[in-house]
Amino acid sequence: EAGVAQSPRYKIIEKRQSVAFWCNPISGHATLYWYQQILGQGPKLLIQFQNNGVVDDSQLPKDRFSAERLKGVDSTLKIQPAKLEDSAVYLCASSLDWAGYDSDTQYFGPGTRLTVL
């Protein structure tokens, strides 16, 4: 079974530039998560999708971050414009349908390391 795919793996940009990350979840997983992980901290949820609907985006800085999941499969996360404090690893995860204990286990992609200069 293929895992969660993410691209790019690394990105270096100047502040005020824009950047986009892509994620393809495990086939059949209805729930998709985007996390921001700053060095030395745990993953912080940015947005959670159930199919192509948003379940939770309460911690997404909506003035600069946006995300979409068209057709309920792959997803993109965009930052525009980037700030120095956005330097972090962006993790995408997926899980089975949001119901029952099986859905609590999240499967993570390799992440994208973003450096903002």
Next chain:
Amino acid sequence: EDKVVQSPLSLVVHEGDTVTLNCSYEVTNFRSLLWYKQEKKAPTFLFMLTSSGIEKKSGRLSSILDKKELFSILNITATQTGDSAVYLCAVNTNAGKSTFGDGTTLTVKP
């Protein structure tokens, strides 16, 4: 606000030692607690605990949950250098929300 606190933040041991990692939580409508191992970048699943007092075990790793005192421990016996990683604790609620702790960085020296 839901909160998950892990301790210690970091730990250095020698091969063969036994370690205990702690995770305490305060969440509304607890459903499950999960442990993940993070090497390099992607966290990988270790255990899911939903009921108090039932130990989950996999080889040298084991974990138990205390829902009354709101904590869980992860034990690793006979540690090996390959156990060096960040261990993350995550708590899920009935509303489907996940909150992660900041992790414990374990370093196992030969």
